[in-house]
C-alpha cells in the first residue's frame with residue numbers, strides 16, 4: 001500500500017507518530033493509501049523549518065521570487081494530467097473536472113507571478129517641507145493553511161503561491177482524505193527552485209491543526225472547510241493572536257425570475273447542482289422559482305438530470321463520480337429519504353444507485369426535491385451531495401427575503417432577462433459572490449473569493465487583492481532629510497509646515 005508522508009525542509013519526511021489514516025478510492029471503496037498523521041512535535045519541526053527558511057526568503061528579491069514562480073507555473077502546466085489523476089483517484093471527481101480544478105489553481109500562481117505590481121508601495125513627496133511619506137507592505141513570517149477534501153489542489157493553490165510571493169514561508173495541512181495532490185505540488189515547487197523550507201506539508205488531523213493554531217511562530221492561518229470547523233479555527237487562532245481568514249460552508253441559491261430563459265436556467269441548475277457530485281462550496285443546492293416558473297423549470301431540470309452518466313472518474317464517459325466516503329454517501333442519502341416526511345415532493349430519488357462492476361464504490365444518483373419547505377432538513381443543512389432543492393416564491397421580494405434569511409452567504413445567482421431586476425439583486429442580496437446568469441460565480445484570480453455570514457469568518461476574502469493584503473502587513477515611513485536651514489527644538493505636536 002502506498003504511504004503518503006510529510007514534506008518538510010524540501011524533502012519527503014516519513015511520519016514518526018506511528019499514526020496513519022486511510023485514503024480510499026471512492027469509485028471502488030478500496031483503501032489504496034495510508035497517510036501519516038502528524039504529532040504536535042512533527043508540526044513543530046515543519047514550523048521550525050519554515051521559520052529558518054523565512055530568514056532568507058523574507059528578504060529575497062522580488063526578481064528571485066518571481067523567477068521561481070514562473071518556473072513553477074510551467075511545471076504545473078506540464079503536470080496538469082498527473083495532478084488531475086491523483087485528484088480523481090482519491091477524491092473521485094471526473095478527470096475533466098479535476099483538470100478544471102488544476103486550471104483554476106494555476107490562475108493564482110499566475111497572479112503570484114505578477115506580485116511585483118501587487119506589492120508596489122505608495123509614496124507621497126513633500127507632505128511637509130522636505131518630508132516624504134512611503135507606505136510599504138511586508139511579509140508576516142510563517143503562515144499556515146488548512147484545506148478541505150473537495151479541492152485538494154485548487155484550494156492549497158489559492159493560498160500558498162500568493163503567501164510565498166509576498167515573502168512568507170508556509171506550512172500546509174491538507175485534507176487527510178485526499179492528501180497526494182498536495183505532495184506533488186510541494187515536489188514541483190522544489191523542482192522550480194523554491195528554497196527548502198519555504199513550502200512545507202504536514203499531513204494530519206485535528207492534532208496537527210490544533211498545534212498550528214496555537215504555535216507561537218505561526219503568524220497567520222488561512223482555512224477553508226465546513227462552517228463549524230471554520231468557526232473553531234477563527235476563534236482559536238484569533239485567541240492565540242494570529243491573523244485568520246476561515247472560509248466555511250454554504251447553501252447557494254439560484255433565483256429564477258419568470259422572464260428567464262428556462263432552458264438556459266435548467267442547464268445551469270443541473271451543471272451547478274450536480275457537478276462534482278455536489279461536493280463544491282459553490283454548488284447551487286437551492287433553486288428559488290419565482291411566479292409560475294416552478295413546474296416548467298422542475299420538468300426541464302428532471303429531464304436533464306435523468307441523462308447524467310454516473311461512473312468512475314477515470315472513465316471518460318462519466319459526467320459525475322462517487323462521493324468522498326461511504327459515511328458521507330449514507331448521510332446524503334438520509335436527507336433524500338427523510339424529505340417526503342418533511343413535506344417535500346421527491347421528483348428524483350438517487351438513493352440505492354450503484355455502478356455495475358464497482359458495487360463497493362460510494363455511489364449515489366441525482367436527487368431532485370420540489371416544493372421543499374424551509375423547515376426541512378434537506379433545505380436547512382449543507383448536504384454537500386447531488387441533491388437539489390427547489391423552492392417556490394410568489395415574487396422577487398419573497399425570493400430575495402428567503403435567500404437573505406439563510407445563515408450562509410457564499411455564492412448566489414439570478415437568472416433573468418431584466419437588467420433592472422438583476423441590478424437590484426446584486427445590490428440587495430446578502431452573499432459575497434453573485435452571478436447574473438452565471439450559476440457558479442467563482443471570481444477569477446485577480447478578484448477575491450469569499451462569502452458573507454457563516455460562509456466566512458475574518459475580514460479578508462481569499463486570493464486577489466485581499467489575499468495580498470492578508471499575507472502582508474502595512475508600514476508607513478515618514479522621512480525628512482534636513483536642510484541646513486532646518487533646526488531648533490519644537491515641543492509642539494508635529495504639524496505641516
Ligand code: NAD
Nearest residue numbers: 147148149174175205206209225226229247248249250281
Ligand atoms: P472539514 O471542515 O471537515 O475539514 C477541513 C479541514 O479541517 C481538513 O483539513 C480537516 O482535517 C480539518 N479538520 C476537520 N475537523 C477538524 C477539527 N475538529 N479540528 C481541527 N481541524 C479539523 O471540511 P471538508 O469536509 O474537508 O470539506 C467540505 C466543506 O468545506 C464543506 O462544508 C464546503 O462547503 C467547505 N468548503 C468551503 C469553501 C469556501 O471557499 N467557502 C471551499 C471548499 C470547501
